[in-house]
Amino acid sequence: MKTTRLIIVAVGGQGNLLASKVLGQAALLSGVPVRMSEIHGMAQRGGVVESAIVFGDASSTIISDSEADVLVGFEPSETLRAMNKCNAGTTVITNLAPLPPFTVAIGRGTYPDLDQVQDLIKAKTRRLIAFDAVERATAAGNVMSVNIVLLGALIQTGILPIPKENLVEAIRTKTKKAFVDVNLKAFDLGFIAAANA
Amino acid sequence: MHKLLADSPGKKMLLLGNEAIARGAIEAGVAFATTYPGTPSSEISLNLFRVSHESDLYFEYSTNEKVALEVAAAAANSGLRTFCMMKHVGLNVAADPLMTLAYVGVKGGLVILTADDPSMFSSQNEQDNRYYGKLSGLAILEPSSVEEARQMTAEAFDLSEKLGEPVILRTTTRVNHSSAFVELGKITPRKIKGDFKKDPFNFVTVPAVSRRLHVRLLENWDKAQAMAETSTFNFTDGNGTWGIICNGVSYNYVSDAVKDLGIADKTRILRLGFSHPMPPNLIKAFLNACEKVLVAEEGEPVMEEAVKAFAQEAGLTLPIAGKGERLFSRLYEFDPAMVRRVMAGYFGVPHAPSQPPDLSDVPEIPQRPPNLCAGCSHRATYYAVKKAAEGRETIYPTDIGCYTLGFLPPLAMGDFLICMGSSVSTACGFSKATDKKVIAFIGDSTFFHSGLTGLVNAVYNNHNFTLVILDNGTTAMTGHQPNPGVDMSNLNLSGYGRISIEAVVRAIGVEHVTVIKPYKVNKSIEAVKAALDHKGVSVIISQEMCTLYARSLKKLNVRAFTVTDKCKNHRDCINQIGCPAFFLEGERVQINPNTCVGCAVCAQICPENAITPVKAKKAG
Numbered sequence: 181m182k183t184t185r186l187i188i189v190a191v192g193g194q195g196n197l198l199a200s201k202v203l204g205q206a207a208l209l210s211g212v213p214v215r216m217s218e219i220h221g222m223a224q225r226g227g228v229v230e231s232a233i234v235f236g237d238a239s240s241t242i243i244s245d246s247e248a249d250v251l252v253g254f255e256p257s258e259t260l261r262a263m264n265k266c267n268a269g270t271t272v273i274t275n276l277a278p279l280p281p282f283t284v285a286i287g288r289g290t291y292p293d294l295d296q297v298q299d300l301i302k303a304k305t306r307r308l309i310a311f312d313a314v315e316r317a318t319a320a321g322n323v324m325s326v327n328i329v330l331l332g333a334l335i336q337t338g339i340l341p342i343p344k345e346n347l348v349e350a351i352r353t354k355t356k357k358a359f360v361d362v363n364l365k366a367f368d369l370g371f372i373a374a375a376n377a
Numbered sequence: 378m379h380k381l382l383a384d385s386p387g388k389k390m391l392l393l394g395n396e397a398i399a400r401g402a403i404e405a406g407v408a409f410a411t412t413y414p415g416t417p418s419s420e421i422s423l424n425l426f427r428v429s430h431e432s433d434l435y436f437e438y439s440t441n442e443k444v445a446l447e448v449a450a451a452a453a454n455s456g457l458r459t460f461c462m463m464k465h466v467g468l469n470v471a472a473d474p475l476m477t478l479a480y481v482g483v484k485g486g487l488v489i490l491t492a493d494d495p496s497m498f499s500s501q502n503e504q505d506n507r508y509y510g511k512l513s514g515l516a517i518l519e520p521s522s523v524e525e526a527r528q529m530t531a532e533a534f535d536l537s538e539k540l541g542e543p544v545i546l547r548t549t550t551r552v553n554h555s556s557a558f559v560e561l562g563k564i565t566p567r568k569i570k571g572d573f574k575k576d577p578f579n580f581v582t583v584p585a586v587s588r589r590l591h592v593r594l595l596e597n598w599d600k601a602q603a604m605a606e607t608s609t610f611n612f613t614d615g616n617g618t619w620g621i622i623c624n625g626v627s628y629n630y631v632s633d634a635v636k637d638l639g640i641a642d643k644t645r646i647l648r649l650g651f652s653h654p655m656p657p658n659l660i661k662a663f664l665n666a667c668e669k670v671l672v673a674e675e676g677e678p679v680m681e682e683a684v685k686a687f688a689q690e691a692g693l694t695l696p697i698a699g700k701g702e703r704l705f706s707r708l709y710e711f712d713p714a715m716v717r718r719v720m721a722g723y724f725g726v727p728h729a730p731s732q733p734p735d736l737s738d739v740p741e742i743p744q745r746p747p748n749l750c751a752g753c754s755h756r757a758t759y760y761a762v763k764k765a766a767e768g769r770e771t772i773y774p775t776d777i778g779c780y781t782l783g784f785l786p787p788l789a790m791g792d793f794l795i796c797m798g799s800s801v802s803t804a805c806g807f808s809k810a811t812d813k814k815v816i817a818f819i820g821d822s823t824f825f826h827s828g829l830t831g832l833v834n835a836v837y838n839n840h841n842f843t844l845v846i847l848d849n850g851t852t853a854m855t856g857h858q859p860n861p862g863v864d865m866s867n868l869n870l871s872g873y874g875r876i877s878i879e880a881v882v883r884a885i886g887v888e889h890v891t892v893i894k895p896y897k898v899n900k901s902i903e904a905v906k907a908a909l910d911h912k913g914v915s916v917i918i919s920q921e922m923c924t925l926y927a928r929s930l931k932k933l934n935v936r937a938f939t940v941t942d943k944c945k946n947h948r949d950c951i952n953q954i955g956c957p958a959f960f961l962e963g964e965r966v967q968i969n970p971n972t973c974v975g976c977a978v979c980a981q982i983c984p985e986n987a988i989t990p991v992k993a994k995k996a997g
Contacts, residue, residue: 205393208558215556219498223748226957239629241555244714246733261742267731281745282957285786289743304734
């Protein structure tokens with residue numbers, strides 16, 4: 181089976197580990213081999229959290245620079261920072277709602293202009309899907325569902341060998357019961373956002 | 378029921394490598410487990426800790442790795458299957474018992490897990506603990522994947538019992554922190570009560586006994602070597618003449634590269650999972666079938682040097698390479714593209730790697746370093762010490778934990794760190810060797826781990842420094858494990874003792890001891906000033922529960938603060954304490970009410986008293 185390599189970058193607390201778990205479960209339901217890796221520990225104290233998910237026939241659990249087929253960024257400046265994982269054929273999906281790092285507040289860096297971020301990514305990759313996932317998550321009923329909104333967009337692209345219904349089933353079984361309805365709505369809103377992008 | 382206790386062989390479960398390892402131990406009928414937490418090993422013990430609450434598994438968080446291994450050594454020599462887990466540098470702490478336990482051996486299976494951390498994602502060095510196999514004479518198993526981690530852990534117990542020796546299970550971060558679907562095996566029932574049969578001429582390592590035991594250890598080495606020759610963990614893929622010898626995660630990258638480069642018909646891979654002692658016959662036969670060989674191993678050239686020596690013994694002169702220019706580095710972890718590139722280069726295979734995008738026009742993106750959490754009590758303590766020490770020339774030895782992050786600006790409190798406990802002992806050295814005021818920082822768990830002996834040294838040798846013990850009531854960095862100072866009733870656990878840090882410090886003979894509440898800024902500054910004025914050893918114990926931990930215990934009473942229009946934009950709040958709850962809106966400072974926990978430290982330092990609690994919404 182063809183290998184598809186997905187990188188998810190997020191800021192600690194944005195729920196990318198849950199997103200990976202849901203994708204893993206959906207892969208199992210789809211009969212697709214999956215391996216993933218993530219960075220724990222000190223990186224989780226407000227730093228960047230990166231997950232690599234490899235679908236298909238591969239033994240590696242990490243993804244080298246310039247070898248991601250898809251990059252999903254939960255925060256726009258982190259999406260841009262992870263561009264080293266992309267190549268000209270990569271599809272990039274990013275949330276456009278910024279979470280400026282603290283270094284900006286103490287004057288040690290300037291947050292990049294969002295239009296420039298999008299122009300740069302567009303120019304260097306196959307396709308960019310960019311929208312405000314926080315807005316969609318809020319509309320779905322929980323600002324914390326940004327991760328599921330972005331999974332909706334990811335599945336819409338059809339790049340992963342995972343049918344929509346299996347991802348929906350994974351949301352039902354792997355996210356907290358109280359949030360399943362909100363998450364299903366969040367998934368749909370992300371799916372629609374990508375379809376309209 | 379804990380998911381790792383599921384008695385459903387054949388079931389497939391998405392597991393983290395560390396969960397798979399814990400499951401492997403459970404399947405082997407592990408009865409006794411000890412550890413000191415350390416990333417990337419921590420989730421193994423965290424899972425076994427939870428499992429122990431639901432089963433008759435004995436589990437303990439020991440005070441440090443040396444203690445953990447000694448406790449384990451006794452259990453294993455009472456016939457129990459025992460598991461002792463630690464991060465790679467933890468094995469340095471446990472090296473003393475390790476070396477002689479290898480002489481004494483074990484009765485019940487003892488598996489010692491060392492989690493190495495190539496690239497140092499959360500460690501102070503990237504030492505290659507495979508050398509401990511050679512140093513101690515013990516067998517090493519190294520899994521390549523999450524699935525194999527389960528199987529190897531389970532079989533390591535059998536191997537240990539066959540050899541009558543502890544077995545080292547060596548992982549790296551990318552095994553510990555990768556996830557995959559794992560097929561569960563059968564759970565062997567635990568034997569939870571052991572017995573110790575007196576045999577002092579085999580157990581009491583006086584020189585006359587040890588001279589004999591060393592002979593036995595070398596015999597066991599030979600036995601292990603013979604087993605490595607036929608172990609199923611050592612296998613070959615392919616029948617070509619381009620040889621690749623690899624271990625651990627390198628095997629994954631090599632396998633993928635063979636496929637990607639389309640050279641499966643030309644290559645022959647030897648994967649060594651039972652990697653110490655190395656099997657000479659297997660390796661010589663492999664070399665004989667190859668025209669050239671590449672050794673792919675992260676870290677040091679451990680296998681490469683051994684393979685070259687075996688080739689010499691066999692009179693073989695084929696090219697054998699591993700580390701070197703345009704080959705593999707001794708630095709950092711490997712990745713698939715790098716292994717593919719080195720293989721393509723070494724074997725002369727055409728190769729078109731993916732082209733990275735030109736990022737020269739991307740503006741500098743502001744860094745996002747890890748940071749102390751909003752409202753973290755360490756920040757408050759650092760601020761108080763910094764204020765109290767104003768006007769003095771200082772050296773701040775620090776230690777290992779979340780609080781290490783205090784070395785970053787704007788706090789910039791941390792000047793020297795080498796290992797667990799080094800804050801206290803290096804403070805002894807700096808205070809004698811220089812005329813500067815030395816103020817050392819150590820966390821509660823690290824203090825029990827290896828700060829105590831340094832403090833005894835300081836009092837005994839009459840050193841002159843201030844030690845600040847940052848007591849946040851948990852071992853925060855590794856995931857909120859308990860330690861000897863923790864109130865276990867917070868975890869709904871009974872039957873534990875609790876050691877008062879203050880009582881210990883006083884008992885050691887420290888004359889100037891003060892307990893502070895760091896959120897009370899001015900009082901804390903005054904207390905630290907008094908401690909700094911004291912000649913000799915003074916200790917400040919700064920007590921405030923970790924906010925993340927308090928939140929998880931539902932003990933955090935959040936009352937967010939806000940910046941009112943009294944603010945004159947001095948920005949002391951941001952520039953001096955750097956709490957991540959602050960952000961700038963235009964040129965104005967704001968507080969994120971969802972992040973702020975209401976520690977009120979910023980409110981106390983604002984020169985305009987412009988920071989106040991968010992007013993509760995009026996009813997109706």
